[in-house]
Amino acid sequence: MSSRRSFLAHALTLAGSAVGASGIFAASSALNGVESRTLTLLRKGYPNLIHDLTTDPDGLRKFLTIGESRARVPFEDGKAGKSFEELLENPDLAECVADPYPLDLNRTKWPVNFDPGRIRLDGFFRAIYGDSQNAVRAHLVTVDFCGHKVAFNRCNGAAEALARAGRKIASLVEADPKLKPHVETLGGTFAWRTIEGTSRLSAHSFAVSIDLNPSLGAYWRWSKGASLEEMKLRKAYPVSIVSAFESEGFIWGGKWYHFDLMHFEYRPEYFG
Numbered sequence: 001m002s003s004r005r006s007f008l009a010h011a012l013t014l015a016g017s018a019v020g021a022s023g024i025f026a027a028s029s030a031l032n033g034v035e036s037r038t039l040t041l042l043r044k045g046y047p048n049l050i051h052d053l054t055t056d057p058d059g060l061r062k063f064l065t066i067g068e069s070r071a072r073v074p075f076e077d078g079k080a081g082k083s084f085e086e087l088l089e090n091p092d093l094a095e096c097v098a099d100p101y102p103l104d105l106n107r108t109k110w111p112v113n114f115d116p117g118r119i120r121l122d123g124f125f126r127a128i129y130g131d132s133q134n135a136v137r138a139h140l141v142t143v144d145f146c147g148h149k150v151a152f153n154r155c156n157g158a159a160e161a162l163a164r165a166g167r168k169i170a171s172l173v174e175a176d177p178k179l180k181p182h183v184e185t186l187g188g189t190f191a192w193r194t195i196e197g198t199s200r201l202s203a204h205s206f207a208v209s210i211d212l213n214p215s216l217g218a219y220w221r222w223s224k225g226a227s228l229e230e231m232k233l234r235k236a237y238p239v240s241i242v243s244a245f246e247s248e249g250f251i252w253g254g255k256w257y258h259f260d261l262m263h264f265e266y267r268p269e270y271f272g
């Protein structure tokens, strides 16, 4: 989708070449603004897990080595003109972080297909959090979240971030009991499964997501007839809970056009 690429070029040239001087990426050719921004966000969000950037001999494709296994994942695949569905199915890392995550809800309609964080590269999550169900299981620790014992991935500080968010939310609930139903019942954390209606792995597979009370957090697929642009549902959700999560590096599915209001996901790259 050329308009998307244009948006990227426009929005990201501001980032300049802040990363290129580090030396670690010397194997790569010069970085454009999109690439520099992507690397900066990933290096801040995943310290010590982002390694070498290399370029194919033809200069069209760039790859990043990631994680302890040094998995090589597409950083810039050189494919322009992807449809929204193609971006969901087969993104590169630059496309995964292209949409800036907004900290507010100050708009009258949610932009069509604006889903910051919903475009995910499976290989990236596998490299950071575990390449199989058993590998993820080996990284699970138990976190106390508002009185529940939940399993979360300890890699890259995810479990510690959830514990901190949980303490903040427990204090909020104590001060305002109206919030309690949101955390009295949880939808869950770890489940090695695909996203409903797709063959893509859910972020729950990597134990970096938590669903609060599903009956109080609408999901677009279950909300037949709802307008996905509508702000009412999003604005009705407790902003204090959302802010507590965001302050610890979690994005909220309420800030997706394809909304998932119960869903919070550890994505520290969005808060660099």
Ligand SMILES: [Zn+2]
Residues within 6 Å of the ligand: 204, 209, 210, 211, 260, 262, 263, 264
């Ligand atoms: Zn979820």
